[in-house]
Amino acid sequence: MELNLKRQIGIFCVLLILPALCSAAFTKSRATFYSTSDGLGTPTGRCGYGDYGRTVHGGSVAGVSNLWRDGVGCGLCYQVRCTNPSLCNSNGAYLVVTDYGAGDRTDFIMSPAAFSSLGVNSTANDELRKLGTVDIEYQRISCSYPGQNIVIKIKESSTNPGYLSIVLFNVGGTCDVIAIQLSQSGSNTWVSLQRVDGAVFQISNPPSGTLRFRFQVNCGSGLEWRLPKNDIPANWRAGATYDTGIQF
Template sequence: MELSFKHQLGLVCVILLFPALCYCQEYTKSRATFYSTSDGYGTPTGACGFGEYGRKMNWYGGRVAGVSGLWRNGAGCGTCYQVRCLVPELCDTNGAYLVATDQGYGDRTDFVMSPRAFLKLGRNEYSSEELKKYGTVDIEYKRVPCTYTGNVLFHIKETSTNPGYFALVILNVNGIHDVTAVELYQMGQWKSLNRNSGAVFDFPNPPSGEIRLRFRVSGMSDWVDPMIVIPSNWQPGNTYATKVQLK
């Protein structure tokens, strides 16, 4: 059966637009508040385990937040959201784009935002200062694709020891993906790392040589091969850039 030009054109449009449609999501009503820091950035002690990196989260410029229901036992770490407040005379129509880096609770809130993130809710500096007087504001939010710069990163946690104990966080995960599992190759087989807390995965007694990893993210059926190995002389605090960039 032949399709008319009109139907063919419609089919092409659906195919081209389908990836974008996958990101569509309705806004959810909730509430948000903020915490204080000396410079307006996030805190390096966030429960996700991102450390100093979690204060700014790449180009997000410190627009970070602690989340409650969105925490999901740490799977929500590093996920990105658009948050818009609902005070028409004060709130910007685009609101704030931010990253979940911590677990935080307020008065029936889903977001406890860094000062820099909360100030983005207002139309201008005056509006933002007025919103701060509310303390807690009504909002609507939705999850959006993360747009970090650069490839996926493996950061070796400072609590690691070589040899003896290996812990890492995976950073710069673009798109709408949760890191759901990490595996390490040892003695001819893949072995699972344990989600220790937040975004931290660990493995006791890792191999003494190079460390080969792979990880799985939601929305993708196959394991992600980073196309690098962690060198045998790795040290706590080291960060290694993979050769993959997710979308």
């Protein structure tokens, strides 16, 4: 699942949809990195993404601390650039939040793929890795998943009909997902799922039959509900993924 984060910044700046994302108002912080055998992310991140969290955006991912926000930060995208002019390039890294991670006054613990985007060249990247922790500035940007709607994956721990656990993929545009509810298709009775951790939600004894979800989101102007175009079939199964038909 590919993202085009750099292009998305330009689109928003031209359209003036989100002026705040186009300003130079970066937040000062610090960042470090973790090691993996292939330089990508880790499938064990607390967002619950599994292998998606390892490979999304070419593995340019990070764990965050203050930006975690009890899991609401999962899937959000940031531009992170280090501030040493002799070592750091002007664009920095464009990354996706896939995990929680707290370091020495750091807001980001970056994958090797993300951290290696900070330097002006490979020699500078070697120097940055030797430093371990670097001063950075960051801003939130809108994720862009070309041709990709938000996807609901049924977690493998689910058992139809007694227990349902889901994780959301391709979230991270201009809206934060605050809560999720579901109902039996055709019913006006909604029940809330519990956020387990990260982007994982669960409910015991979900309604039977075809299921309709709705997402409570905050897109900067207050809370609102968004309804997917597609329902989840009554014979949903653990491990399956379902396209919601919407993006935000």
